Amino acid sequence: MPYTDLTLRPSRPTWPAMLNGMKCRCPNCGQGKLFSSYLKVVDQCDVCGTELFHHRADDAPPYIVITIVGHLAVGAVLHMEMSSTPLHPLTYLWVMIPLIIISSLILLPITKGAVVGLQWARYMHGFDPVGAHDDFEDDERS
Template sequence: MTHELHQYGGEAHTGRPARAVWPAMLKGMKCRCPKCGEGKLFKSYAKSVDSCAVCGEEIHHHRADDLPAYLVIFIVGHIVVGAFMGVERLYPMSNWAHLSIWVPITIIMSFALLPSAKGAVIGLQWALYMHGFGGDDEEIDTHPEQDHHS
């Protein structure tokens, strides 16, 4: 049984030029094309465009999936819990008062950060030639044990 080793970002062995990761992620965080930084990355709230209207780079390959939401939960959770604990220490309030403050703040922050987090993940995938951004169609992975039973 042999397994292929996939190394994302190991462009020295492919002959493809290395792409700068942080600039691509920053462009994505600004909801702009990770390649040119000019075209819009989203056609609606968090629905990505199929390709950049400015440079033509195909964006539909991305597989951002759940990672942006996990990142937003991590960031917002740390901010809100820290702020809640600080406010509770300085100004003791009822549970209802806390709920009326922190639930809306959590929801607003989450919705505000989600497109930027998704853009950063798309930028990361573009910079590392992941999920079709390298010009290669991806093969569907199968379980190694199922390959031998066919």
């Protein structure tokens, strides 16, 4: 098994873990559910037992979604504005608001799953068993 660095941690492939997360599946096995509800990450995978409560997705998924949806909305408005027939101003309201809301709600779990998969694959935060013990020892000393 290849190792990632001098800590002798086994390598975890980043892209497969992120793709599993985007499918709302466990980044380790790709079989168990990642979410227990809309955006609530399960504490542990029910298939392989991987602990997932360590994630710190926080604000990254909403920022990513805002960037994606903002670009889609601007493109749609530009397309509507540059069309040959003039549109009533309320058309933008009736088209853009549902487009923005629905696409944001669809993309949030996908991006959060990708962020959790990235954190798991790169041993970030509590996903590093070695780092977790170091943090615990630092707490005991203080």
